[in-house]
Amino acid sequence: GEAPEAEEEPEDPWQDEEYFGNYGTLKLHLEMLSDKSRTEAYRQVILGNRAFLKNKVVMDLGCGTGIISLFCAQLAQPSTVYAVEASSMANYTRQLVKQNGFEDTITVLQGRIEEIQLPQQVDVLVSEWMGNCLLFEFMVESVVLSRDRWLRDGGVMWPSSAALSLVPCQADTYYSENMSFWDRPYGLDFTPLQLLAQQEFFTKPKFSHIIEPKDCLAPPCDVLFLDMYTLQVRDLEELKGHFHFCVEKSGTFHGFTAWFTVYFESLEAGDTTVELNTGPNAEPTHWKQTLFMLDTPVSVCAGDSISGDITVHRNHTWRRHMTVTFEWTIKTSTEDSYSCQVGKKSFPMWR
Amino acid sequence: GEAPEAEEEPEDPWQDEEYFGNYGTLKLHLEMLSDKSRTEAYRQVILGNRAFLKNKVVMDLGCGTGIISLFCAQLAQPSTVYAVEASSMANYTRQLVKQNGFEDTITVLQGRIEEIQLPQQVDVLVSEWMGNCLLFEFMVESVVLSRDRWLRDGGVMWPSSAALSLVPCQADTYYSENMSFWDRPYGLDFTPLQLLAQQEFFTKPKFSHIIEPKDCLAPPCDVLFLDMYTLQVRDLEELKGHFHFCVEKSGTFHGFTAWFTVYFESLEAGDTTVELNTGPNAEPTHWKQTLFMLDTPVSVCAGDSISGDITVHRNHTWRRHMTVTFEWTIKTSTEDSYSCQVGKKSFPMWR
Ligand SMILES: [Ca+2]
Numbered sequence: 001g002e003a004p005e006a007e008e009e010p011e012d013p014w015q016d017e018e019y020f021g022n023y024g025t026l027k028l029h030l031e032m033l034s035d036k037s038r039t040e041a042y043r044q045v046i047l048g049n050r051a052f053l054k055n056k057v058v059m060d061l062g063c064g065t066g067i068i069s070l071f072c073a074q075l076a077q078p079s080t081v082y083a084v085e086a087s088s089m090a091n092y093t094r095q096l097v098k099q100n101g102f103e104d105t106i107t108v109l110q111g112r113i114e115e116i117q118l119p120q121q122v123d124v125l126v127s128e129w130m131g132n133c134l135l136f137e138f139m140v141e142s143v144v145l146s147r148d149r150w151l152r153d154g155g156v157m158w159p160s161s162a163a164l165s166l167v168p169c170q171a172d173t174y175y176s177e178n179m180s181f182w183d184r185p186y187g188l189d190f191t192p193l194q195l196l197a198q199q200e201f202f203t204k205p206k207f208s209h210i211i212e213p214k215d216c217l218a219p220p221c222d223v224l225f226l227d228m229y230t231l232q233v234r235d236l237e238e239l240k241g242h243f244h245f246c247v248e249k250s251g252t253f254h255g256f257t258a259w260f261t262v263y264f265e266s267l268e269a270g271d272t273t274v275e276l277n278t279g280p281n282a283e284p285t286h287w288k289q290t291l292f293m294l295d296t297p298v299s300v301c302a303g304d305s306i307s308g309d310i311t312v313h314r315n316h317t318w319r320r321h322m323t324v325t326f327e328w329t330i331k332t333s334t335e336d337s338y339s340c341q342v343g344k345k346s347f348p349m350w351r
Numbered sequence: 352g353e354a355p356e357a358e359e360e361p362e363d364p365w366q367d368e369e370y371f372g373n374y375g376t377l378k379l380h381l382e383m384l385s386d387k388s389r390t391e392a393y394r395q396v397i398l399g400n401r402a403f404l405k406n407k408v409v410m411d412l413g414c415g416t417g418i419i420s421l422f423c424a425q426l427a428q429p430s431t432v433y434a435v436e437a438s439s440m441a442n443y444t445r446q447l448v449k450q451n452g453f454e455d456t457i458t459v460l461q462g463r464i465e466e467i468q469l470p471q472q473v474d475v476l477v478s479e480w481m482g483n484c485l486l487f488e489f490m491v492e493s494v495v496l497s498r499d500r501w502l503r504d505g506g507v508m509w510p511s512s513a514a515l516s517l518v519p520c521q522a523d524t525y526y527s528e529n530m531s532f533w534d535r536p537y538g539l540d541f542t543p544l545q546l547l548a549q550q551e552f553f554t555k556p557k558f559s560h561i562i563e564p565k566d567c568l569a570p571p572c573d574v575l576f577l578d579m580y581t582l583q584v585r586d587l588e589e590l591k592g593h594f595h596f597c598v599e600k601s602g603t604f605h606g607f608t609a610w611f612t613v614y615f616e617s618l619e620a621g622d623t624t625v626e627l628n629t630g631p632n633a634e635p636t637h638w639k640q641t642l643f644m645l646d647t648p649v650s651v652c653a654g655d656s657i658s659g660d661i662t663v664h665r666n667h668t669w670r671r672h673m674t675v676t677f678e679w680t681i682k683t684s685t686e687d688s689y690s691c692q693v694g695k696k697s698f699p700m701w702r
């Protein structure tokens with residue numbers, strides 16, 4: 001076991017004032033609603049399951065403006081939708097429900113899921129809980145707690161499962177703009193700033209990276225998989241995965257890029273699972289991808305292998321934060337030579 | 352006179368910890384150094400005045416990584432350059448000076464200009480003090496104080512003068528992404544969020560706007576002009592300007608866009624003034640432009656006039672902040688009709 005990192009005892013390890021404060025402003029909600037891949041995925045799930053949803057009781061956890069609840073009432077005929085939102089956005093959600101004439105179907109409840117009371121169990125628990133690198137901000141814990149408390153036996157979880165994917169990648173532009181830049185700008189030697197640059201730009205992952213398919217050095221691997229029916233809160237403390245990549249083309253291995261896919265099972269005969277894929281081969285989403293830069297790039301050749309382990313370690317103190325650790329081995333073998341290089345790097349997200 | 356706005360007595364009305372804290376990280380410096388228009392303008396000034404600079408004493412105020420001081424030593428032969436920086440970046444500036452072999456010419460001094468002591472007066476005061484909308488963060492006050500204290504009679508100021516420009520503009524994309532979006536997204540009525548959107552997105556100006564020349568509804572006006580030789584600190588409390596635009600093409604008047612130009616006089620015969628223009632017809636800079644959105648767009652036609660006043664009112668409490676107020680009249684006249692519409696809006700930047 002590992003010792004807790006708590007040097008500093010936080011007043012609120014969930015930082016809820018900051019977290020829910022952000023979701024009380026419109027900016028984030030606009031960004032999420034404007035994200036067509038995200039919003040349309042949920043819309044497709046509701047639409048494709050409208051026969052199944054008839055007379056069902058639904059909970060929409062962390063409903064924000066209530067878009068998923070509104071889709072339920074607009075496209076299907078659930079008996080009741082409980083739209084649960086902890087931030088002050090809930091007041092506007094209520095107005096939107098009324099404006100669209102759905103106040104008989106949708107009940108907006110403002111509060112944290114641990115505090116709110118429902119009059120009955122639910123048939124379906126739907127939520128858009130995914131963060132950067134799938135887990136960041138750990139809203140998933142609230143989903144698991146809601147499931148255990150409010151989902152009836154045999155009830156449905158949407159998303160039903162989730163996977164984290166990883167690929168070794170090039171990041172030439174990001175590297176040169178942040179690191180090579182200091183080599184000789186304007187004919188001057190700025191290399192004394194390179195260590196500072198590495199610390200400032202490469203210690204934490206880069207959120208909001210968009211990786212182009214051509215910068216993937218190998219086909220991606222799924223490294224973590226969550227079954228939303230069986231996931232336990234304690235599982236979230238440490239998640240481990242393994243990767244093995246076969247380098248497809250020669251290039252510079254600058255780091256790893258991660259993203260997630262979530263899957264929504266269909267309850268209707270003939271209808272297929274809806275998938276929300278936030279990777280480089282899908283339409284870009286507001287999550288984009290997450291880039292983890294090595295301190296020093298490594299040249300790799302087609303045929304090399306990059307294998308190792310990823311560990312997502314939830315912060316003991318700041319419960320919405322985590323550290324992602326990569327341990328890797330790069331193997332090169334030709335007819336008459338063999339070489340092997342190992343590395344390890346941990347990235348706090350965010351502390 | 353107006354009453355001070357101080358309800359809350361700030362511990363530090365200059366917020367120096369936050370302000371200089373930001374400049375202690377590399378991100379901002381990288382952004383400024385990577386801004387070719389900005390950095391090359393200062394380089395051209397030094398290069399074009401290298402004969403003049405021979406044996407001169409120079410002060411580079413708020414030197415950051417020291418790029419301007421390094422240009423002086425690299426391209427000219429000043430006797431001494433005092434590179435003054437309040438943030439902790441000064442430690443790195445010293446390393447860069449040494450790495451480039453200029454420690455005999457450049458002396459790095461860490462401290463606020465009000466506190467540091469120079470052994471002599473200077474012939475040239477050069478600084479990159481401009482913020483959003485020219486004045487934001489009011490570093491210009493430190494430049495004026497330095498001039499009065501350390502510039503010898505007849506010494507040179509770079510920039511020598513500065514102008515704030517304004518244009519009435521369209522901002523279709525920004526307006527539709529933030530306001531029209533709520534009309535009927537996904538077949539639902541989200542109009543109850545429009546007032547919130549207006550408050551959240553249009554109350555403060557949008558920094559980092561890039562206006563395309565085609566979205567300018569009229570030729571721009573210079574509304575404020577600062578002579579860096581005669582500017583007084585007290586002048587900064589309230590600056591007023593007037594504008595009169597002749598609408599060139601029909602369109603939607605969404606707001607005003609502002610930017611600045613600074614001018615560096617040449618001290619050498621035959622050499623021309625260097626200009627750093629951050630407007631829509633110049634290369635984009637890291638300042639981009641500043642967009643001030645009206646609450647409600649107004650349709651205008653070619654031939655209409657938009658005239659009025661702009662006031663930049665420095666915050667009495669938070670000394671790096673200001674409020675920009677626009678008062679405007681739109682006049683339309685055709686053969687047999689005349690109409691006139693007036694408006695006023697104040698934008699806090701940032702409080
Ligand atoms: Ca989310």
Ligand SMILES: [Ca+2]
Nearest residue numbers: 479480481482
């Ligand atoms: Ca500046």
